[in-house]
Amino acid sequence: MNAAFLITPKSEVKFVYEHWTIRQALEKMEHYRYSAIPILNKKGMYIGTLTEGDILWNLKQNEDLDFRDTETFALKDVPRYRDIKAISIDVEIEDIIATSLTQNFVPIVDDSGVFIGMIRRREIIAYLLKLRAGTMNHVR
Numbered sequence: 001m002n003a004a005f006l007i008t009p010k011s012e013v014k015f016v017y018e019h020w021t022i023r024q025a026l027e028k029m030e031h032y033r034y035s036a037i038p039i040l041n042k043k044g045m046y047i048g049t050l051t052e053g054d055i056l057w058n059l060k061q062n063e064d065l066d067f068r069d070t071e072t073f074a075l076k077d078v079p080r081y082r083d084i085k086a087i088s089i090d091v092e093i094e095d096i097i098a099t100s101l102t103q104n105f106v107p108i109v110d111d112s113g114v115f116i117g118m119i120r121r122r123e124i125i126a127y128l129l130k131l132r133a134g135t136m137n138h139v140r
Contacts, residue, residue, distance in 0.1 A: 004089055006096070006127055007108055007117040015040050015115070018047050022058070022070035022078060025050055036084070038107055038115060039075055046107050046115040049084040050075060057081060089116060093127075100124050 015038040016025045029037055029052070036051040058078045059065055065073070086107035087099060096119055099106050106119045 006093075006119045006123045007089070008120065008123070009117040010044075010115055013038065013118055016050065016075060017042065018074070018076040020075050022055055022073045022075065025075055026055065026070065036104070038118065040115050044115055045113045046086045046109050047076075048080050049082070049107070050078065050080065051082060053082075054078055054080050086113075086115070097124055097128075 014028060014032045014034065016028060018039050018041050025037065029035070029050075036049050039047040039050050041047050055070075055078065058073075059067075084103050084105075084107065085099065086109045087096060089108050089110055096106050100119070100121045104121050107115060108117050108119060110116050
């Protein structure tokens, strides 16, 4: 069984574009209380995930960079320290569960690499709890 039924569609996921500035990303992350957010290119392909840590490390490593500069510094120029992998929508649920062990969410792409949504770890846990409850009821 694939995990299409667990996906939160792109229309319900907040994301940023790689040509946006750090400031734009920070504003969106603050508004939605995200500590990480998917980055897409102009074609809608998943590029990676920006974290608060990525922004902080970038500010630390560029000592001459101050907060005002975040309005001109593009996300594509921010090194990302954690590689959050996207998975194809056709992957089986077991592979998505395995990936969720190291990621809070799993970006989902179509066959062309276009971002179509994500599966959050909490949806996976809820699914496993329902599965377990169903199994437990059959045993009794």
